[in-house]
Amino acid sequence: MSLNELYRGVILDHYRAPRHHEHLAAPDGSAEGKNPLCGDEVTVEVKVEDGAVTEIGAVGVGCSISQASASMMTEAIVGKSRPEIDDIVHKFKVMMTIEDSDEDVVDPDRPGAALGDLEALQGVRKFPVRIKCADLPWITLEQALEDLE
Amino acid sequence: MSDLTHLRSDFPILAREMNGHPLVYLDSAATSQKPRSVIDAMAEFSRTGNANVHRGAYTLSNDATDRYEEARLRVAGFIGADRREVAFNRGTTSALNQVAYGWGLYNLKPGDRILLTLMEHHANIVPWQLVARHTGAELVYAPYAANYTLDRDKFHELLDERVRIVGLTAMSNVLGTINPVRELADAAHAAGAIVVVDAAQAVPHMAVDVKDLDADFLAFSGHKMLGPTGIGVLYGKLELLEQMEPAEGGGEMISDVQLEASTWAEVPHKFEAGTPPIAQAIGLGAAIEYLEKVGMDAVRSHEVDITRYALDQLGTIDDLTIYGPTDLDVRGGAVSFTLADIHPHDLATILDQRGIAIRAGHHCARPLARSLNQPATARASFYVYNSPGDVDALVAGLHEAREIFGVA
Numbered sequence: 388m389s390l391n392e393l394y395r396g397v398i399l400d401h402y403r404a405p406r407h408h409e410h411l412a413a414p415d416g417s418a419e420g421k422n423p424l425c426g427d428e429v430t431v432e433v434k435v436e437d438g439a440v441t442e443i444g445a446v447g448v449g450c451s452i453s454q455a456s457a458s459m460m461t462e463a464i465v466g467k468s469r470p471e472i473d474d475i476v477h478k479f480k481v482m483m484t485i486e487d488s489d490e491d492v493v494d495p496d497r498p499g500a501a502l503g504d505l506e507a508l509q510g511v512r513k514f515p516v517r518i519k520c521a522d523l524p525w526i527t528l529e530q531a532l533e534d535l536e
Numbered sequence: 537m538s539d540l541t542h543l544r545s546d547f548p549i550l551a552r553e554m555n556g557h558p559l560v561y562l563d564s565a566a567t568s569q570k571p572r573s574v575i576d577a578m579a580e581f582s583r584t585g586n587a588n589v590h591r592g593a594y595t596l597s598n599d600a601t602d603r604y605e606e607a608r609l610r611v612a613g614f615i616g617a618d619r620r621e622v623a624f625n626r627g628t629t630s631a632l633n634q635v636a637y638g639w640g641l642y643n644l645k646p647g648d649r650i651l652l653t654l655m656e657h658h659a660n661i662v663p664w665q666l667v668a669r670h671t672g673a674e675l676v677y678a679p680y681a682a683n684y685t686l687d688r689d690k691f692h693e694l695l696d697e698r699v700r701i702v703g704l705t706a707m708s709n710v711l712g713t714i715n716p717v718r719e720l721a722d723a724a725h726a727a728g729a730i731v732v733v734d735a736a737q738a739v740p741h742m743a744v745d746v747k748d749l750d751a752d753f754l755a756f757s758g759h760k761m762l763g764p765t766g767i768g769v770l771y772g773k774l775e776l777l778e779q780m781e782p783a784e785g786g787g788e789m790i791s792d793v794q795l796e797a798s799t800w801a802e803v804p805h806k807f808e809a810g811t812p813p814i815a816q817a818i819g820l821g822a823a824i825e826y827l828e829k830v831g832m833d834a835v836r837s838h839e840v841d842i843t844r845y846a847l848d849q850l851g852t853i854d855d856l857t858i859y860g861p862t863d864l865d866v867r868g869g870a871v872s873f874t875l876a877d878i879h880p881h882d883l884a885t886i887l888d889q890r891g892i893a894i895r896a897g898h899h900c901a902r903p904l905a906r907s908l909n910q911p912a913t914a915r916a917s918f919y920v921y922n923s924p925g926d927v928d929a930l931v932a933g934l935h936e937a938r939e940i941f942g943v944a
Binding site for chain 2: 391394395399403424425426427428448449450451452514516517520
């Protein structure tokens with residue numbers, strides 16, 4: 388995937404029109420994530436009922452990769468149970484080579500089957516310095532979920 | 537435009553490709569590239585001259601000491617100082633910390649003030665915060681005006697009898713602004729303060745004479761002036777260096793060591809604890825020799841020309857905002873900008889794919905970034921080896937970024 392394809396697809400769409408880009412009225416858990424090197428910031432808030440994330444907000448400033456990753460993450464997470472969320476987080480990290488694994492989390496013949504729009508972020512792997520941008524909202528989500536406990 | 541294109545072939549790295557394109561290096565404010573003469577001087581020393589300095593009773597060590605001290609003499613000549621006023625260290629950050637911990641810690645008391653500018657790099661902020669915490673002194677900041685030069689009225693207003701130290705950059709690494717050091721130093725001295733100058737961006741790019749500036753302390757780094765990393769310089773007025781305490785103790789910096797206390801070596805050696813960066817000092821000496829051959833007036837006028845061209849060309853791009861003075865008399869070759877709603881990191885990635893290296897981020901000056909209301913900016917910075925063609929490549933890359941991001 389070329390750089391242009393990476394940017395032109397869903398990443399720009401999410402960057403320009405981020406989903407769930409607002410604070411929750413009464414979050415059960417929240418966390419602030421910052422990348423001190425580049426200044427990217429994101430706050431993730433979750434509302435949980437019966438073990439599932441029923442509402443999520445991700446508000447931040449930063450580059451298109453970090454903010455699109457946050458936006459796609461909110462869509463992938465909302466309505467999911469904790470085990471489902473853990474599975475998505477794991478698959479994302481394997482896809483981005485943040486976690487070592489031999490698993491094929493993404494099926495090239497069925498794009499979007501495992502992680503939906505998030506699979507567009509695969510292209511970021513070719514730009515190692517930007518992987519941490521994609522990862523920031525996910526680390527922050529994990530912290531927000533820990534904040535519940 | 538002044539023509540220094542013949543210098544490009546002196547820099548081996550400029551011949552390499554980056555992501556399938558010729559390397560266009562526009563990040564000299566972060567670190568400069570090295571000419572062959574610097575690389576060779578260091579390699580030659582390691583091959584044939586290496587020994588520790590100031591301690592060996594053998595010829596190889598004596599020769600190494602001579603070469604190390606020759607480098608000091610060359611630095612002193614370059615900035616108009618006495619050789620005893622030049623202490624080597626790791627770089628500007630280390631030099632500024634030495635002043636904070638060697639002078640600030642012993643001379644500040646509760647209620648005293650340290651006056652900084654809002655343009656400072658973290659290296660001229662954080663050491664003072666640490667020392668303020670120990671001494672009870674407080675920090676105050678002089679802002680910049682609408683044209684991105686220092687707000688002199690505000691500076692003079694803040695400069696009252698409580699101010700003991702004035703810390704200021706001679707040239708901002710973000711805005712490019714050149715501050716009127718002599719004028720500010722005169723005012724500071726009249727108010728009873730000492731002046732600590734961060735010259736990391738100034739010494740590489742313009743003629744600097746410490747006596748003309750009347751700086752009390754002045755710090756700069758080798759790697760931003762065609763030299764190697766790991767070497768920096770602290771200049772201090774002789775009488776101040778003699779009063780100042782060392783921030784680091786160890787070998788090489790003592791006169792005598794007893795069980796409970798020690799006495800210090802003569803300046804500048806009391807500020808050079810441990811084995812110094814010997815090969816790096818020799819590399820810095822070679823870098824200064826190179827710059828002197830080009831001539832600092834030629835260096836400055838080349839950068840004025842290329843910065844003028846860059847400001848003109850960048851000015852033709854819609855939705856591009858430049859943060860810094862437009863008056864070339866008061867600015868250097870660091871040009872910070874943003875383009876529409878494209879984040880600077882995305883710009884840097886797009887340009888990188890075309891072989892163009894720029895900096896994106898807060899440039900180690902978060903208070904300044906916050907005051908600009910821009911958590912990050914993109915920055916192109918120029919040096920002797922840059923050409924108008926480099927500016928053209930940057931401009932073409934920025935047009936592509938606009939197109940990729942669909943900026944209408």
